[in-house]
Amino acid sequence: MxxxxxxxxxxxxxxxxxxxxxxxxxxxxxxxxxxxxxxxxxxxxxxxxxxxxxxxxxxxxxxxxxxxxxxxxxxxxxxxxxxxxxxxxxxxxxxxxxxxxxxxxxxxxxxxxxxxxxxxxxxxxxxxxxxxxxxxxxxxxxxxxxxxxxxxxxxxxxxxxxxxxxxxxxxxxxxxxxxxxxxxxxxxxxxxxxxxxxxxxxxxxxxxxxxxxxxxxxxxxxxxxxxxxxxxxxxxxxxxxxxxxxxxxxxxxxxxxxxxxxxxxxxxxxxxxxxxxxxxxxxxxxxxxxxxxxxxxxxxxxxxxxxxxxxxxxxxxxxxxxxxxxxxxxxxxNVKPVADIALFSCQAYSCFMDKTQQEINPYSDPGAVRMFLEGKYLYDVVDGESNFDHYKIVILPDCERINPALKEKLDAFLQKGGKILASGKSGLYADKDAFAFDFGAEYLRESPYSPCYFRPDFEMEGLFRTAYVLYGQAEMVSLACGASLGRQEVPYFNRTAEHFCSHQHAPDSGEAAGPGMTEGKDGVYIGWEVFSEYARHGALIAKRMVQHALDLLLGEGKTLETSLGAQGVATLMEQEGRFVNHLLYAVPVKRGGGVEVIEDITPVHDVAVRLRLPKTIKRVYLAPQRTEIPFTQKDGAVEFKVEEICCHQMVVLEY
CATH class of the missing domain: 3.20.20.80 (Glycosidases)
Known part of the structure; x- marks a missing residue:
């Protein structure tokens, strides 16, 4: 072709x-x-x-x-x-x-x-x-x-x-x-x-x-x-x-x-x-x-x-x-992608559970991919027939309950050292309201309050320690044998004709409603549909919650790290005898009735990249320019800097 x-x-x-x-x-x-x-x-x-x-x-x-x-x-x-x-x-x-x-x-x-x-x-x-x-x-x-x-x-x-x-x-x-x-x-x-x-x-x-x-x-x-x-x-x-x-x-x-x-x-x-x-x-x-x-x-x-x-x-x-x-x-x-994360697509999940079923949540997949692109995580989008073995994390976004076939598949993945990130009602059994995996928590029920607040127990870039509103349905859990990464807090009341405050929802009462995010032996659970939340509202807190969970689960195993900004895109492909790192940068802006337009390409400079690779790298150069650039390699991590990215730059790492 x-x-x-x-x-x-x-x-x-x-x-x-x-x-x-x-x-x-x-x-x-x-x-x-x-x-x-x-x-x-x-x-x-x-x-x-x-x-x-x-x-x-x-x-x-x-x-x-x-x-x-x-x-x-x-x-x-x-x-x-x-x-x-x-x-x-x-x-x-x-x-x-x-x-x-x-x-x-x-x-x-x-x-x-x-x-x-x-x-x-x-x-x-x-x-x-x-x-x-x-x-x-x-x-x-x-x-x-x-x-x-x-x-x-x-x-x-x-x-x-x-x-x-x-x-x-x-x-x-x-x-x-x-x-x-x-x-x-x-x-x-x-x-x-x-x-x-x-x-x-x-x-x-x-x-x-x-x-x-x-x-x-x-x-x-x-x-x-x-x-x-x-x-x-x-x-x-x-x-x-x-x-x-x-x-x-x-x-x-x-x-x-x-x-x-x-x-x-x-x-x-x-x-x-x-x-x-x-x-x-x-x-x-x-x-x-x-x-x-x-x-x-x-x-x-x-x-x-x-x-x-x-x-x-x-x-x-x-x-x-x-x-x-x-x-x-x-x-x-003739390239193949390198990925740390498998997003079990919500659309694919619907097909896996019932071939004729409509997609349960059309926002979860786009929200997740937007987070990955902005956070520079290497990911694939998978379905029920995919082999999970070579991934480090499988993400179950927002609405994916577990039937016996999926339980067996994910249990095998966990036994090989993999981890799961689940959100919303994901990770619950298909036929009962209980977790199918050890997220360090026990499921209780849906929260009666909407919206609820999340108060994180971790530091976040660009955000501070306070309570953040999340608009989607909150799920209430209790801590079992795991760790709480932040708590859920409730408003004074739901907004009704009798009870309302200001222009939108009631403020945070400060009353704790259990953990809002937990970590257990099998992975991390987030008690909101955060991927859908990000697609619909774009609030930074949703992305930061997911990024913290991913960084926690990946540890030192994250393949790619870069200083390229949120609007940049970074991918890694493997070709015979070499890796090809793609770095892109452009900023779509909305014009007219919401059409996304790219007009200006603003160059970005001095972009640092760190790649953890299973091969000893012999040469690094820019393509198609064929200009060699200096690099260091220590303990499996290759580091280099790209002086300028103007729309798209490929960096080739030969082994």
């Missing part, structure tokens, strides 16, 4: 004439060269349903009079650029108007999405309808007649559908079409059948041709869904609603699956379909570097003008990022 890809959208209304009228092989090639692009996803079929080539299985766009797809493939291949081919699978608005009976139907009878035909937008197709055969014929035609380097199928996933075909299937199977579990189980089978049929269709012509089914997100804990793809493309446009925390969370999960993966961002200020929208080159430089630091290749989204002319400003923008990436590729391929 190539490092420098462009995803070239081309969703074009039939109301627009002159499609491709300004396409030029030379201009297309010039854009790709300017952008340092070595792979570009080009369109066979768009969301409007039209083909961009002569077609027997579909209909060519009424405004197009030549083979645009073939011309793009020929132009790209001539200069050594690969061409995966895109087909809109879930949307086909042309056919939605002709065959509305093929659409996904919601439980209330609405056609999804949007619910009717009075608003602009696309409608979703059911793969349990005759539409599937229609789509497969289009895929077959492209694979047979074009030199595609892969197939990209969009707008797919497991659907809960109540169309006539799904309802009939359930009735024939003797199942209740109004039972949500049965409907979802059918949706799982329908999606699996679709991916199987696609694979069979392609393999009859070009066995092994790469295929990716895009649903906008790789669900943590659903390896079965991921393995239906040949590789993974992590759609994650920071300004398009995903934010800058989504990609590190997604990447640190998929990197363990043994598949090639890339990070997909966009050139847009906002999101897909934004003509005339551009982000600052520094933003793309950072996003591409963030992908590299997490072991991923890159894809940048663009949308071609209906007349087929490539926008050169876009490819100058892309080239600013991809020229740098091209110089770095030597140190980016």
């Amino acid at each position: 190539n490092f420098r890809q462009v995803h070239l959208d081309f969703h074009t209304s039939e109301k627009i004439p002159g499609i491709g009228s300004r396409f030029s092989k030379a201009q297309f090639q010039k854009a790709l060269k300017t952008g340092h692009v070595n792979s570009i996803t080009v369109f066979s079929k768009c969301h409007h349903g039209w083909a961009y080539h002569p077609s027997q299985a579909n209909e060519i766009h009424p405004g197009l009079d030549f083979d645009l797809l073939g011309a793009q493939i020929e132009a790209a291949h001539e200069i050594g650029v690969k061409t995966p081919v895109y087909l809109s699978a879930g949307f086909d608005e042309k056919m939605a108007l002709r065959h509305p009976e093929w659409l996904v139907v919601g439980k209330d009878g609405g056609k999804l999405v949007p619910p009717d035909f009075t608003s602009p937008g696309y409608h979703l197709f059911c793969f349990n309808s005759p539409y599937l055969d229609y789509l497969l014929a289009q895929i077959e035609e492209v694979v047979e007649h074009y030199d595609a380097d892969g197939i990209f199928l969009d707008i797919v996933g497991v659907r809960q559908c109540h169309c006539q075909y799904c309802t009939r299937t359930l009735l024939e199977e003797g199942k209740n079409p109004l039972d949500d579990k049965s409907v979802l189980e059918l949706g799982e089978r329908v999606y699996a059948n679709y991916t199987k049929k696609v694979r069979e269709t392609i393999d009859r012509i070009k066995p092994g041709l790469p295929v990716f089914h895009n649903g906008g997100h790789i669900q943590r804990g659903r390896r079965d869904l991921a393995f239906m793809d040949s590789h993974l493309e992590l759609e994650s446009l920071p300004t398009g609603g995903w934010g800058y925390d989504h990609f590190p969370l997604s990447a640190r999960y998929v990197q363990q699956l043994g598949m090639d993966y890339l990070g997909m961002t966009g050139k847009f200020h906002g999101t897909w379909g934004e003509f005339g929208g551009f982000k600052h080159p520094n933003a793309l430089r950072y996003e591409v570097s963030l992908a590299a630091a997490n072991g991923a290749k890159s894809s940048i989204g663009d949308q071609m003008h209906p007349q087929g002319e490539m926008d050169m400003a876009t490819y100058q923008l892309i080239g600013a990022a991809y020229q740098e990436l091209q110089e770095k590729e030597e140190w980016l391929d």
